[in-house]
Amino acid sequence: MRRPRLYRTLAPFCAAAVLAIPAAATLSAGPFELSAPLKDGGGGIEAAGGELSLQGGAGQSALPAQRPCGGSFELRRGFFDPPKLRLQASLAYELRGPGGSALSLPAGSVDRPTFDLAFRRDPVGAPLNMDPAVIAAANEKMVRNGGPLAAVGAENIWDVSLHDEVDFLDGTLLASAMLSLPYRDADGDGMVDGTSPPVRVNTLELWRLDEKNALWVRDPSGRTDPAEKSIRAPLSHLSVFALIGGADTKVNPVYAYPVPFRPNGPSAGTGPGGSGTEAAGITFTNLPTEGVIEIFTLDGRFVRRLTIPVGLSPAALVWDVKNENGVKVASSVYLWRVVSGGNQKIGKLMVIR
Numbered sequence: 001m002r003r004p005r006l007y008r009t010l011a012p013f014c015a016a017a018v019l020a021i022p023a024a025a026t027l028s029a030g031p032f033e034l035s036a037p038l039k040d041g042g043g044g045i046e047a048a049g050g051e052l053s054l055q056g057g058a059g060q061s062a063l064p065a066q067r068p069c070g071g072s073f074e075l076r077r078g079f080f081d082p083p084k085l086r087l088q089a090s091l092a093y094e095l096r097g098p099g100g101s102a103l104s105l106p107a108g109s110v111d112r113p114t115f116d117l118a119f120r121r122d123p124v125g126a127p128l129n130m131d132p133a134v135i136a137a138a139n140e141k142m143v144r145n146g147g148p149l150a151a152v153g154a155e156n157i158w159d160v161s162l163h164d165e166v167d168f169l170d171g172t173l174l175a176s177a178m179l180s181l182p183y184r185d186a187d188g189d190g191m192v193d194g195t196s197p198p199v200r201v202n203t204l205e206l207w208r209l210d211e212k213n214a215l216w217v218r219d220p221s222g223r224t225d226p227a228e229k230s231i232r233a234p235l236s237h238l239s240v241f242a243l244i245g246g247a248d249t250k251v252n253p254v255y256a257y258p259v260p261f262r263p264n265g266p267s268a269g270t271g272p273g274g275s276g277t278e279a280a281g282i283t284f285t286n287l288p289t290e291g292v293i294e295i296f297t298l299d300g301r302f303v304r305r306l307t308i309p310v311g312l313s314p315a316a317l318v319w320d321v322k323n324e325n326g327v328k329v330a331s332s333v334y335l336w337r338v339v340s341g342g343n344q345k346i347g348k349l350m351v352i353r
Helices: 013-021 130-146
Strands: 007-009 025-029 032-035 045-048 052-058 074-076 083-086 093-094 102-106 114-121 157-163 170-180 206-212 217-220 223-225 230-237 242-244 256-257 282-285 293-296 302-308 314-321 333-338 343-351
Touching: 013 074, 045 230, 102 114, 130 217, 130 242, 170 242, 206 230, 293 314, 302 314, 302 333
Parallel strands: none
Antiparallel strands: 007 074, 025 032, 032 045, 045 052, 052 093, 074 083, 083 114, 093 102, 102 170, 114 157, 157 242, 170 230, 206 217, 206 242, 223 230, 256 282, 282 314, 293 302, 293 333, 333 343
């Protein structure tokens, strides 16, 4: 049985209507507010309310000259949860969704005159189009293969889907859209807020749900925007998307300090230019999120192994300058090697006691 069409229609996108509205005026319709910035021939009308806002052009230059109106859009409510936006395929839209997510939809991207678009955050706890069990199975595979750092938080999953009046569409777009999904790093420390173990921002990538096989597939076109704290990617198909982190196995940035380590010398101390103290030891910094540090003598004899805890934050580990038996190492030059995933780096340090 077809569901009834329950919606509110927001004012037509007509150039004449835009010009007739005072600069500071707004029009209200249900939970949305419609504003016009008084720009003709390609201006924008913005509607916002709840967690959604929509930017749609009025009198866009892409429209035929004989069409002074850009049409209208409708907020479809009632049995529709979440509210869906009824849009026109002849227009381009900028949709800002839950939590700071955004979708740029170009004109002509959908193969029908009008269509509905819904933006759902946390489709596991509040399903829209996808069976939550499929997402849960994909999440389990992700952790099994990538470890605890690859755990997928519910707040990092979005369902972006197309509909007609009675059913879901397959999501295929005729023109590429642009999706932007935000990540949380309020203190700017390079770690995703609220993750345990801590996930590094530089490991976040955009993933798409493969519903048939119940697994996440990485989208290689995703690009991080540090200024906006988001990841953006062009899309040819709408689906369920997630931001997923993982292990940071880069070892090139790793270094040790202070070197030389001279805790009894004239510059002993931990301040700038200090050569260290027995209590502070030698610090290895800029470490990967997992792996080991191994220390050897110059002739290759093993001295000490330090395990890097998964998700270490901050990314630093202290060597107490002792061997595996807890004995202080003698004055000499030592080799260190850090190994993470398939990567390794070797360096030297000097101890003077």
